[in-house]
Amino acid sequence: MRYIHFDIPLQSKKVFFLVGVLSLLCQYVGAQTSSSRVFTQESAKEEDYFKIMRLPAPEGTVLEVGGLCTLPNGELAVTTRRGDIFIVENPTSQKPHFRKFASGLHEVLGIAYKNGALYCAQRGELTKITDTNNDGKADVFQTIAALPVTGNYCEYNYGPKIAADGSFFITCNLAFPEDEWWRPYSKAPWRGWMLHIQEDGRIEPWATGMRSPAGIGMIDNEMFYADNQGDWIGSGGIIHVKKGAFTGNPAGLVWTSQANSPLKLTQEQLFAKVSPRFQKNENGQDIRPLNVADEKFTTLFELKKSFPEIALPAVWLPHGILGISNSEIVTIPEGAFGPFAGQMLIGDQGQSKIMRVFMEKVNGEYQGAAWDFRSGFQSGVLRLAWAADNSLFVGETNRGWGSAGEATQGLQRLVWNNKVPFEMLAVRAMPDGFEIEFTKPVVRKSAADISSYAVESFIYKYHPVYGSPPVNTQKCAIKGVKVSEDGLKVRIAVDNLRKNYIHTISLPGVVETENSFSLVHPTTYYTLNNIPDGEKLSLTQTNTSKTTAAVPVKKTLADKTSGASKAGSSNTADKAAASGSKTPSFEVVKPLLTKYTCLACHSPDKRQVGPAYAEVAKRNYTHDQIVNLIHDPQPENWPDYATPMPPMPQVPREDALKIAAWINSLSK
Amino acid sequence: MKALDEVVLVYVADLKRITLPDFIKNSLCLIICILGLQSPAYSQTVLPLTDLTGFKPVSGNSWQIVGDVTADLDKDNRLTPVKGTGVLLNLPDKKRAESDLISNFEHGDVDLELDFMLAKKSNSGVYLQGQYEVQLEDSWGVKTPTSGNMGGIYERWDEKQLIGQQGYQGYAPRQNAGKAPGLWQHLKIKFQAPRFGADGRKTQNAKMLLVVLNGVNIHENVELLGPTRGALSQEEIATGPLRLQGDHGAIAFRNIRITNYDKPRAELIDLQYNIYKGKFDKAPDFSKLPPEAKGTSAILTSTVNRIPNEFLIQYQGKLRVPQAGEYTFNLTSPGGVGILKVNNNEIAKVVGETGQGKITLPVGDISFELLYSKFVSYIKPILGLTIAGPGFREYLVSDATTIKDPVDPIFVPAPTNTLLRSFIDLPEGQRLTHAISVGNPEQLHYAFDFDRGALALAWRGPFMDATPMWQDRGDGSSRPLGMLQPFGKPTLLFGKLSSEQALWPTDTTGSNYRPKGYTLDPQDIPTFQYQVHGAVVTDIIRVIDNGKGLQRTLTVQNSPANFYARLASGKKIEVYSKNMYLIDDKAYYLRLDEADNAKPIVRNMAGSQELIIPVQNKLSYSVIF
Secondary structure (H helix, E strand, C coil): CCCCCCCCCCCCCCCCCCCCCHHHHHHHHCCCCCCCCCCCCCCCCHHHCEEEEECCCCCCCCCCEEEEEECCCCCEEEEECCCCEEEEECCCCCCCEEEEEECCCCCCCCEEEECCEEEEECCCEEEEEECCCCCCCCCEEEEEEECCCCCCCCCCEEEEEECCCCCEEEEECCECCCCCCCCCECCCCCCCEEEEECCCCCEEEEEECCCCCCEEEEECCEEEEECECEECECCEEEEECCCCCECCCHHHHHHCCCCCCCCCCCHHHHHHHCCCCCEECCCCCEECCCCCCCCCCCCHHHHCCCCCCECCEEEEECCCCCCCEEEEEEECCCCCCHHHCCCEEEEECCCCEEEEEEEEEECCEEEEEEEEEECCCCCCEEEEEECCCCCEEEEEECCCCCCCCCCCEEEEEEEECCCCCCCEEEEEEECCEEEEEECCCECHHHHHCHHHCEEEEEEECCCCCECCCEEEEEEECEEEEEECCCCCEEEEEECCCCCCCEEEEECCCCEECCCCCECCCCEEEEECCCCCCCCCCCHHHCECCCCCCCCCCCCCHHHHHHHCCCCCCCCHHHHHHHHCCCCCCHHHHHHHHHHCCHHHCCCCCCCCCCCCHHHHHHCCCCHHHHHHHHHCCCHHHCCCCCCCCCCCCCCCHHHHHHHHHHHHHCCC | CCCCHHHHHHHHHHHHCCCCCCCCCCCCCCCCCCCCCCCCCCCEEECCCCCCCCECCCCCCCEEEEEEEEECCCCECCEEEEEEEEEEEECCCCCCCCCCEEEEEEECEEEEEEEEEECECCEEEEEECCCEEEEEECCCCCCCCCCCCCCCECCEECCCCCCCCCEECCECCCCCCCCCCCCCEEEEEEEECCEECCCCCEEECEEEEEEEECCEEEEEEEEECCCCCCCCCCCCCCCEEEEECCCCCCEEEEEEEEEEECCCCCEEEEEEEEEEECCCCCCCCHHHCCCCEEEECCCECHHHCCCCCCEEEEEEEEEEECCCEEEEEEEEEEEEEEEEEECCEEEEEEEEEEEEEEEEECCEEEEEEEEEEECCCCCCCCCEEEEEECCEEEEECECCCCCCCCCCCCEECCCCCEEEEEEEECCCCCEEEEEEEEECCCCEEEEEECCCCEEEEEEECCCEECHHHHCCCCCCECEECCEEEECCCCCCCEEECCCCCCCCCCCCCCCCCEEEEEEECCCCCEEEEEEECCEEEEEEEEEECCCCEEEEEEEEECCCCCEEEEEEEECCEEEEECCEEEECCCCEEEEEEECCCCCCEEEEECCEEEEEEECCCEEEEEEEC
16 A cells, blocks of 8 residues: 655745545555555655746845736736736746836736736726837826725725626625624625626626635636635635626625616525624624534525525635635646646635646536645745746735745746646546546556545535534445546446535545556545436446455554544554543644644644644643634634634544644643 | 833823734834824913013014915015914014014923914024024925924034034934925924933933924934024023024914923822732722732832733822822723722723723822723733823823834835825825825825826825835825825816806716826826816826926816816915915915916805816916925
């Protein structure tokens, strides 16, 4: 069986975020085929295929990137949150040349090129910018559409994305109050909306339900956007935005009474079905709604039966695992990144990484699978743009929110070395399970063994609380597996498929033929909005049994510790941790921290999105207090950290206590 | 008496601004705004200026009482008076020999506030105690002022030195915040007199605590080591008269306000403390509670306590009240509840960070009790208390405590023509959300409001402070730096009036106003474009006369009938000369440069005056200040 090497070198500058649910992996660590070998070599990692390179800029250039686009001649337009637009000549060379094209704009958070002009969204307007006398500097700044704002700090505008007919789409962030930070509002027209704007300035309100729509993308001439987890938004994800859609956050619904609104759903109608939980304390101050552990709740897909305007995420990006603040969505063009051409990449501003998405249409609706792709960027990833040589420019900033990575801003470039990684290329829904396509042929025995796979599914609540824990988690038994002749596809028949649920599919046991490497990213999350009709797998075609009786492999040290989290293991470290007689070591809690996505935001000793655990230890909480704070965090306790921790009631008390004990041990 | 003077003023203001870093609050750069925030009008006198009896008889007779004055921009030293009272005018000429004017009253620590107007090329000054001069001079156009220019603290003089090296310890103002001659300017000085010991030797230097000219802090905490040149006496003194220079040119003063701080301050004595463990959101029954610790303390402080959280410090003592009157207390007690009881009255309960309480007290030793209960775990204990009362400056009676670390400000300079879009908070409080500021090396900058096509603000000095929008998340706004010249609430420049008396529209309703953006010329000077009432307008604002004014030129195509521009609105609009006006009680000049032969109209509206003019195709005017 593979010896999966978990490499998290805490002292190094790069932070790797493990994808996947480790407990599932651990469960199958023991299984092996009689003819498999135990390898101690490392499997390939992201950086073996995709290198992050610098774009040198003159010292002192403040590049808090808000917008990126590649011009037809290969130059790169970069906009910044300080209102500058740079044109970078020869951006992929050793000496890119920065030319200041424009300045003095108001926080430019997107840029696009059309017919010799640049179009950008600033705080107050959609602007067309042109250099009419060819001196390399902009001289005409035409207001295409002025957008009303109240003057709140968070009323950002993102975009534009340009449709095939030349019209523009932008999205508008809600306003966030200082005190009730959990309840953003829309008090100027179209805050919380996606707008369709013509060249002559006509504004057509397109859809609402948006909270912080920083990531938008035009895919196949359709608008998609990714929101940030927060109130009403259980987790991030990519949503296909058709005209008249409601994507979840009710703040923008205040404008649906306008004559030109494409949807008529009101807040009152929505709140009649889902309580907004306006609560006050004894002093009459509003208090934020908290997650209730055991309650009846609804989901967005259930509510869609009452409100057909609701747009469900096409592909959920589970919070903390595949990002915490999703951003730019792009399609990988033909000729770029090898087998992944045609698929989508999404940035994440909090975890400073990029995820990959494969989408298909089932019953006419988009759905698909998401994986991690590349982590380790120096700051929060906000914008992506393809270079002429098919490398990927990555624009970064984390000012005001914090992120993984050691920098507060960045302009980097992701380059593929033309070696094909062993990855799941695509996952397609089947009437009775899934078909997984690989980039390289698999070793039949590893792929045919149903114990090489693990599937479970879950969903998020739809409620006014900030974020949602995963709920209704259930396992899905694998009934059978069929490997294609060429070894590039595997079809698995899976029990307990649930429509609209996110299906976690892990393939820890599958290896490829060339080097026997396991998958660079062995776990994917498939959003099963629709189950297709068609032929089911005939079980005679499949391998339906586990391989020869699972012989527990002699556990290596890593296996021992990673297995500690699994109940029933005879591991002594596990016993000790359970009995509480010894403080759990980092090796014991690391898998827990990964499983519960703690490491998405925390590191033992470095400030990331959240405080370092060493800092938490200084607070001298009791173990019980830490357990309560995991379940019900109090962001007010950490005023210097901008991103609130969502409630994590899904962490069982026993595991939370281990984590607490380890955290508190850091203060000694 | 505790020697807190040095430390007092900075920390007093900062203490009031202690805002705990709640996690989405952006860190603004610390403005050390010294006092005046809570200072009540204790002992404030407004000099009546109905005659000269408040002043010593003068040798010459250049001083007189008048009702108003006008200067002449083209003639040196010309101030033309209008009969009346309320304005103190110095107008030396062949018949009126010049001299200084010296008040009958004497002062020590004092706040002085006044308006003044200088004639062209005039030179005057204000001498605190007759000894320390703040220079008033027509330095209009000087970009790097010296101590001898407008607002400088004049140099000291040692006659015994070599020629050319006799002047020393003069302090230039931080910028030339002065305005054109013939405009009323505003000066505020907070002065601290030198201190002397029982043996008469000086124990502390005099200080200019703060000098504010036209809203700009030009000196802060400048220590004066000795009298400036031409002082009444070379010996420093505890009190001295106010002296206005009159031997160098024509100047007018009005609205002279003096606040004396010449009384002893109230002191806290016999402070004892008890410390209790527990979480209290109101005063507990102390009789049932044994204290964890107790003791005496020389000063109010939270450091007597060691318990990190859920504690209550009870201070008891006496407030020694030296003169009867109203006393104001500002309490800072974050992370729980603070309760202040003076003379057995609960006068302040702070839930949050800060609070204030007032009470009228008689002379004597008055009972004093302060409770600080802290129970919010993540907030550091801080206890701060200031006291203000009749005749003494507000001062800090608690220990100088630490506050949030200040951040490096982010300034945007304008070495070339520079644009910066941002939110702008106007002096009157309105936030512009679609504004652009244009800065230039002549240091006369302006802000244009895209929402109304309005010239919203102009200012002279450094360009902008972008810290509010570029520090941390920011709030999207930037601050103009330097001396501001507001133009009132921004409204549309253009409008359709059904008659010459019709009200000017208050907003853009019905105007079809649409901003179209701007173009930049090769020097990056913007031309703004917009549409209003069907007309297409180009609007370009240029600096003229090396930074003395802004000229705004508008072209209008397709102007409708009854089309007017409202050039100005203010308290008063006076004619200065043909096609030139003084706006808003001589705050700035407005000159009509080009108007297609249209005639400007000054009209009286309710409570204000307006300058309007019909417009067809072209309009050009300048604001000069």
